[in-house]
Amino acid sequence: MLAIDVKDLRKQFQVQKNREGLGGALKDLFKREYNEITAVKDISFQIPQGEICGYIGENGAGKSTTIKMLTGILVPTSGHLMVNGFVPYKDREKFVRGIGVVFGQRSQLWWDIGVIESFQLLRKVYRVPETEFRKRLDELVERLQLGELLNRPVRKLSLGQRMRCELVASLLHNPSIVFLDEPTIGLDIVVKTEIREFLKKINREQGTTILLTTHDLQDIEALCSRVIMLDDGRIIYDGGLEELKSRWSKGRELQFQFGEQPSLDALRGLTDGLSGVEWTIDNELTATMWLPHEVNVSEALGRVVGGTSDIRDIKITETNTDDIVREIYSSGSASNDAAAKLSQNAAGGAEQGGTAGAGGGAAPAAGGAGKGEAGTRAGERALVAAGTASEKEPEA
Numbered sequence: 001m002l003a004i005d006v007k008d009l010r011k012q013f014q015v016q017k018n019r020e021g022l023g024g025a026l027k028d029l030f031k032r033e034y035n036e037i038t039a040v041k042d043i044s045f046q047i048p049q050g051e052i053c054g055y056i057g058e059n060g061a062g063k064s065t066t067i068k069m070l071t072g073i074l075v076p077t078s079g080h081l082m083v084n085g086f087v088p089y090k091d092r093e094k095f096v097r098g099i100g101v102v103f104g105q106r107s108q109l110w111w112d113i114g115v116i117e118s119f120q121l122l123r124k125v126y127r128v129p130e131t132e133f134r135k136r137l138d139e140l141v142e143r144l145q146l147g148e149l150l151n152r153p154v155r156k157l158s159l160g161q162r163m164r165c166e167l168v169a170s171l172l173h174n175p176s177i178v179f180l181d182e183p184t185i186g187l188d189i190v191v192k193t194e195i196r197e198f199l200k201k202i203n204r205e206q207g208t209t210i211l212l213t214t215h216d217l218q219d220i221e222a223l224c225s226r227v228i229m230l231d232d233g234r235i236i237y238d239g240g241l242e243e244l245k246s247r248w249s250k251g252r253e254l255q256f257q258f259g260e261q262p263s264l265d266a267l268r269g270l271t272d273g274l275s276g277v278e279w280t281i282d283n284e285l286t287a288t289m290w291l292p293h294e295v296n297v298s299e300a301l302g303r304v305v306g307g308t309s310d311i312r313d314i315k316i317t318e319t320n321t322d323d324i325v326r327e328i329y330s331s332g333s334a335s336n337d338a339a340a341k342l343s344q345n346a347a348g349g350a351e352q353g354g355t356a357g358a359g360g361g362a363a364p365a366a367g368g369a370g371k372g373e374a375g376t377r378a379g380e381r382a383l384v385a386a387g388t389a390s391e392k393e394p395e396a
């Protein structure tokens with residue numbers, strides 16, 4: 001079964017226009033004018049159970065809006081959406097029992113009470129039987145080394161400690177899908193690594209599906225085999241991380257360490273005729289060859305090895321994901337060549353991403369319908385936990 005099945009999903013927000021001056025304010029009193037912002041523009045993707053998928057994009061690309069629709073906090077303007085076999089904003093009560101959510105920048109824990117008391121409250125919200133809760137809590141506490149933190153109020157925890165508690169809170173009811181929105185934001189590398197290892201483990205051992213939104217591409221490298229990349233509300237890439245790297249990195253670097261000082265001319269001579277290959281001397285004994293993807297590595301390597309007598313070491317470096325993604329965004333993907341290249345990938349990625357589902361089954365909902373209180377930290381927590389579908393009031 002598909003964990004997540006999204007088809008032509010769209011979300012528009014109406015944003016109030018404020019007219020200038022007193023006259024404008026008076027006019028606003030009688031007749032409001034609105035601008036429409038389309039945060040998510042008819043996106044489609046499917047995530048099979050047990051996958052860890054990275055959901056990335058620049059600020060304002062539409063990631064959080066998607067996650068909020070997937071978790072039932074926001075009602076889509078149109079499109080179909082099935083998560084865990086439910087339409088998130090409809091079958092709230094049953095739906096929330098199967099999902100876990102961590103919004104890295106917001107807490108789902110109550111600030112002033114002990115961590116354990118927050119967990120107890122969540123146990124009641126999710127209706128987890130006490131014995132099951134104890135067993136699960138002990139296991140999670142041990143894995144994330146929360147022991148002595150359990151009785152402290154959340155406000156006294158460090159960010160790293162709080163984030164470990166947030167993860168436990170999202171997993172207490174043993175959800176089969178976890179949505180993580182920036183789970184490692186602001187954490188030091190030790191805690192980041194711990195959290196990544198923990199996520200890998202629950203995915204491996206329990207088959208938990210994870211959708212991960214992050215600006216930290218190291219998270220993606222460490223965890224995700226698949227990446228969905230958004231730009232201005234549209235999916236511009238959906239496929240494997242390796243494929244993204246190999247298609248998008250322009251080339252790779254081979255660094256050679258020689259036994260004696262190399263000459264730039266001699267090195268250039270060795271790769272003569274291999275178009276695009278460039279050499280730089282790094283220091284007395286090392287030189288780096290930059291080679292575009294079109295040039296066969298073994299041919300270039302063969303020429304250097306065959307033409308020099310004393311190679312001590314060779315290092316191959318791929319362009320890393322950070323560089324690639326930065327380049328995709330800075331090239332203005334929606335407006336040039338890059339977009340075409342990426343949409344080709346997207347087609348390939350969709351095939352790879354899993355079997356086509358039976359479709360969402362959710363009737364398109366009117367974007368403006370069902371507005372209610374949300375937006376506050378507690379509001380969002382309550383929405384996710386308690387299963388009250390609601391919609392964020394557009395911001396003025």
Ligand SMILES: Nc1ncnc2c1ncn2[C@@H]1O[C@H](COP(=O)(O)OP(=O)(O)OP(=O)(O)O)[C@@H](O)[C@H]1O
Nearest residue numbers: 013037039058059060061062063064065392394395
């Ligand atoms: N409640 C809202 N009312 C009006 N506009 C909104 C609302 N929520 C989001 N938007 C707009 O929708 C667009 C997408 O926002 P979203 O928060 O989904 O982006 P994001 O990719 O999560 O960005 P970030 O990485 O900064 O969190 C932005 O232009 C944002 O201003």
